[in-house]
Amino acid sequence: MLILSEVGRGRNISLTGLLRNLSRREGIPLSTLKLNARILRELGLIRIVEEEGMRIVRLTPLGHFMLGLLKDDVKDIRVDGELITFLKEKAKAIRKHVLRMILEAEMGHLGASLSIVEILVSLYFAKMRYDIRDPWWPFRDRLLLSKGHAAPALYATLAEAGFIKKEVLMTFRDVKSPLQGHPDMGIPGVDMVSGSLGQCLSIACGMALALKRDRIPAKVYVILGDGELDEGQVWEAAMTTSKYGLDNLIAIVDRNEFQQEGRTEEIKPLEPLSLKWLAFGWYVFEVNGHDFRELLWALNEADKVRQRPCVIIAHTIKGRGFPPAEGNNEYHSKPIDGRTLKAWGFAL
Amino acid sequence: MRDALGEALIELGDKYKELFVVDADSASHTRVKEFAERYSERFVNVGISEQDLIGVAAGLASCGKVVIACAYAIFLLRAWEQIRNTVARARLDVKIIGTHSGISNYGDGASHQSIEDIALMRVLPNMVVVVPADAVELKCALESIIKYPAPAYMRIGRDKDHAVYEECDFKLGIANVLKDGSDATVIAVGSMVFEALKAAQELKAKGIDVSVIDLHTIKPIDHHTIIKYARHTGAVVTAEEHSVIGGLGSAVAEIICEEYPVPMRKVGIDDVFGRSSRSLKELRDKLGLTSMSIVRAVEEVVRGR
Numbered sequence: 227m228l229i230l231s232e233v234g235r236g237r238n239i240s241l242t243g244l245l246r247n248l249s250r251r252e253g254i255p256l257s258t259l260k261l262n263a264r265i266l267r268e269l270g271l272i273r274i275v276e277e278e279g280m281r282i283v284r285l286t287p288l289g290h291f292m293l294g295l296l297k298d299d300v301k302d303i304r305v306d307g308e309l310i311t312f313l314k315e316k317a318k319a320i321r322k323h324v325l326r327m328i329l330e331a332e333m334g335h336l337g338a339s340l341s342i343v344e345i346l347v348s349l350y351f352a353k354m355r356y357d358i359r360d361p362w363w364p365f366r367d368r369l370l371l372s373k374g375h376a377a378p379a380l381y382a383t384l385a386e387a388g389f390i391k392k393e394v395l396m397t398f399r400d401v402k403s404p405l406q407g408h409p410d411m412g413i414p415g416v417d418m419v420s421g422s423l424g425q426c427l428s429i430a431c432g433m434a435l436a437l438k439r440d441r442i443p444a445k446v447y448v449i450l451g452d453g454e455l456d457e458g459q460v461w462e463a464a465m466t467t468s469k470y471g472l473d474n475l476i477a478i479v480d481r482n483e484f485q486q487e488g489r490t491e492e493i494k495p496l497e498p499l500s501l502k503w504l505a506f507g508w509y510v511f512e513v514n515g516h517d518f519r520e521l522l523w524a525l526n527e528a529d530k531v532r533q534r535p536c537v538i539i540a541h542t543i544k545g546r547g548f549p550p551a552e553g554n555n556e557y558h559s560k561p562i563d564g565r566t567l568k569a570w571g572f573a574l
Numbered sequence: 575m576r577d578a579l580g581e582a583l584i585e586l587g588d589k590y591k592e593l594f595v596v597d598a599d600s601a602s603h604t605r606v607k608e609f610a611e612r613y614s615e616r617f618v619n620v621g622i623s624e625q626d627l628i629g630v631a632a633g634l635a636s637c638g639k640v641v642i643a644c645a646y647a648i649f650l651l652r653a654w655e656q657i658r659n660t661v662a663r664a665r666l667d668v669k670i671i672g673t674h675s676g677i678s679n680y681g682d683g684a685s686h687q688s689i690e691d692i693a694l695m696r697v698l699p700n701m702v703v704v705v706p707a708d709a710v711e712l713k714c715a716l717e718s719i720i721k722y723p724a725p726a727y728m729r730i731g732r733d734k735d736h737a738v739y740e741e742c743d744f745k746l747g748i749a750n751v752l753k754d755g756s757d758a759t760v761i762a763v764g765s766m767v768f769e770a771l772k773a774a775q776e777l778k779a780k781g782i783d784v785s786v787i788d789l790h791t792i793k794p795i796d797h798h799t800i801i802k803y804a805r806h807t808g809a810v811v812t813a814e815e816h817s818v819i820g821g822l823g824s825a826v827a828e829i830i831c832e833e834y835p836v837p838m839r840k841v842g843i844d845d846v847f848g849r850s851s852r853s854l855k856e857l858r859d860k861l862g863l864t865s866m867s868i869v870r871a872v873e874e875v876v877r878g879r
Contacts, residue, residue, distance in 0.1 A: 411664045422659040428626045432633020462626035
């Protein structure tokens with residue numbers, strides 16, 4: 227989608243040049259963009275034309291039509307600078323908690339936890355309505371962590387928000403602890419169990435339906451992993467959600483491009499991902515998942531969409547914030563040691 | 575049985591305003607269509623997708639609804655892991671109803687018959703498992719599980735089962751003793767309750783007087799009644815339209831062998847798949863789901879005592 231809107235600007239530039247600019251600007255690997263561009267060409271959405279001896283890239287009429295549906299051309303981001311500073315502080319604190327929890331437990335999914343920190347922070351500290359004294363307040367916004375293995379990030383966020391005590395975090399995965407390896411009922415602030423991939427979009431759909439029928443103006447947010455999109459149930463739920471036009475449901479895909487055994491595009495290619503969601507009847511946003519301005523822009527825009535569910539594809543880096551784990555799939559579920567942490571300047 | 579389900583849901587839909595029905599595109603076959611027409615705002619059809627069916631039902635339940643998730647019993651098992659990991663683990667108020675259970679869908683053959691569902695449901699923590707014997711019991715059982723705030727599974731057959739009850743007599747978790755005899759006890763569920771009563775008459779002619787128990791709630795199981803009758807009669811036969819592995823027979827055996835061992839036999843489907851048949855009777859005869867099988871089993875245990 228980014229490529230489409232970039233091509234839609236109509237500048238006289240070659241495809242490779244355009245992709246290189248985009249890669250630099252958005253922090254998306256060039257190889258991913260190239261793959262997407264190839265698919266867009268195969269789908270007949272973009273084409274290469276010769277103009278004044280130059281090979282430049284242009285939208286086809288179908289491409290224009292699709293871009294109109296996507297409406298990603300105005301990224302009017304005006305967010306208070308103070309808020310951003312506050313959110314960055316929270317993200318920093320949560321990353322520290324996550325590293326300490328996994329260090330303490332000597333197990334846990336580090337990479338997947340670190341890639342969703344900004345997503346969780348945007349939701350819990352700038353978007354969602356909830357009451358920490360009444361975690362089951364019926365009018366609250368819900369959050370479902372479908373990629374349940376990122377539980378450390380969720381627990382750390384709930385602790386920063388005040389649902390659970392920060393001391394409890396250090397008991398993660400202990401046999402006496404309420405903090406299970408994957409989200410479980412009974413932890414204040416956890417709206418739904420998860421752990422088995424691919425299930426939460428259906429559950430979120432049921433919640434959104436119930437809230438609509440009860441005329442409760444709350445939102446249901448669900449964070450999906452990109453690897454998890456291999457599960458067929460996600461697409462069953464995508465169809466049901468769009469059938470009922472559930473505009474109170476917002477899915478966020480943590481597009482870190484890795485799953486347990488390797489790259490998503492090698493194991494079961496997902497691209498063109500935004501077009502898949504579009505074809506399933508969803509309104510699609512695509513943002514940098516570590517940039518609060520972009521995340522908040524998309525979350526706010528999603529509120530304006532009517533009669534259609536929204537998905538935000540958040541491009542992230544697995545392991546973000548802990549240099550040895552960044553984009554390094556070895557840290558999918560590898561324990562970390564104190565010495566490595568110290569070496570990278572993490573004084574815990 | 576499906577017709578009774580449809581009728582019961584209409585009544586209960588009026589009585590319980592938070593009752594939702596979620597369907598995976600089989601409303602006309604499971605007879606929830608009337609509910610769908612009458613209470614369209616409380617009816618959701620997710621299409622042919624049982625995994626999604628369970629998820630959507632779980633989401634509705636987590637927002638305070640009492641949810642009936644209804645589909646063919648065998649196809650619900652496609653979502654067994656969703657039932658386990660979401661509904662049972664989070665203890666959500668979802669009532670799962672498997673229709674066309676056992677071999678009641680005789681024509682369609684093994685793919686559509688469900689002879690493993692009791693085993694797979696009763697193994698789940700938090701899950702209530704109920705098997706009504708006829709249309710009267712179905713209606714009472716349905717209201718009982720709706721009132722009981724926990725996940726539940728109810729299996730029902732396709733067509734009307736032979737009537738066992740004239741009026742409602744159903745307490746969740748408490749078995750119904752239908753006949754008292756002293757020589758042996760036949761514990762049955764579903765369509766086999768009628769066969770057990772028939773067998774009791776045939777046995778009487780042979781001078782064997784048996785007790786007959788309808789163990790409609792397989793979980794939580796009625797320990798007390800099972801032990802009481804094992805002690806009282808000294809021999810037990812179970813009868814179910816289900817595999818002999820993991821179902822009613824296994825549940826009863828687990829209790830008997832640990833708490834009061836007596837000779838025991840299981841009547842059920844003997845670790846084979848079903849098959850197509852043009853009539854239910856022929857298939858029941860072939861698989862041994864008859865009063866005659868019960869008679870034979872009782873004679874064996876009585877002799878072996």
